[in-house]
Amino acid sequence: MTTTQARALRVGFVPEHFSTPIHFAKKHYGLDAELIPFPSGTGHMITALRGGEIDVGIGLTEGWVAALGRSQVSREDGGFRLVGTYVESPLCWAVSTGADRAEIKTVDSLQGTKIGVSRIGSGSYVMGYVLADQRGWLIPSAGAGTSLEQASPFSDFVVLDTFERLRQAVNAGDADFFMWEHFTSKRYYDKGEIRRLGEIHTPWSSWKIVAATDLVHDNAKDSRVDDLLDKLNLGIKHFNEHKEEAVQYISTELDYSAEDAREWLKTVRFPERTQGVDEQVISNCVDVLCKAGLLPVGKGVNAAQMIAKQR
Incomplete structure (x- = not known):
């Protein structure tokens, strides 16, 4: 060996x-x-x-x-x-925004906004597209294989690395929303640090x-x-x-x-x-x-x- x-x-x-x-x-x-x-x-x-x-x-x-x-x-x-x-x-992803972001009222209002993700390619990034697909936000691409970035459902993907920085970003306005596992997020709803907009389950x-x-x-x-x-x-x-x-x-x-x-x-x-x-x-x-x-x-x-x- x-x-x-x-x-x-x-x-x-x-x-x-x-x-x-x-x-x-x-x-x-x-x-x-x-x-x-x-x-x-x-x-x-x-x-x-x-x-x-x-x-x-x-x-x-x-x-x-x-x-x-x-x-x-x-x-x-x-x-x-x-x-x-x-x-x-399946995993239940909670959709969250800042506690005082009164202008963001529902999941449907998130189209074209800034999504916070831990990293490009992470689950929080991938599920952003799954959410967009389920909500009908994806603009059909010009042909098979066209890069999705040409028709993104969000104005920006804000890379923030950690759950803590994601929470901070939606309160500071650096991002408008993010998605993270429900029970991991729940404690911060209960404390009033972030606000829940909805949820999405993985179809696998x-x-x-x-x-x-x-x-x-x-x-x-x-x-x-x-x-x-x-x-x-x-x-x-x-x-x-x-x-x-x-x-x-x-x-x-x-x-x-x-x-x-x-x-x-x-x-x-x-x-x-x-x-x-x-x-x-x-x-x-x-x-x-x-x-x-x-x-x-x-x-x-x-x-x-x-x-x-x-x-």
């Missing part, structure tokens, strides 16, 4: 309530991995994977698929492949696991990835069987109340086995992203080729 193979995997994750089974896998089942938090989300993990800073990422389906699809269009290796399913349930299961291409290539399959998925299965089983321990962790170590943690537990569904990804789920995601104009139609986007481990 080489030195590279011997070291612990560097696993990127978002330090929110969804990360609780990862914590349990580490605490109770000896997960041998260096857990690296990415509070700015999936877009940052994509950069880190491509830069060789992490080996595995646990993030949002739409972020991974959009990045891999764009790489396929450019005929480049995306730097990672889908290897597992982390959350089966919300979290997937990816691994750097060199770990899952046919000629270089790495047993550490399989071990990681096995340990995550145990962490999920523990989570499902010890809900009060989950509430205690979420409400003391993360930024949630116990009441909100219990409400979230009613909505989330983790898989019994994280191994593998359903190709149809990824195909559906590709279809929606193409319809929203985020990926071009007929330019080589292939869902099956994004997946290293199929269910």
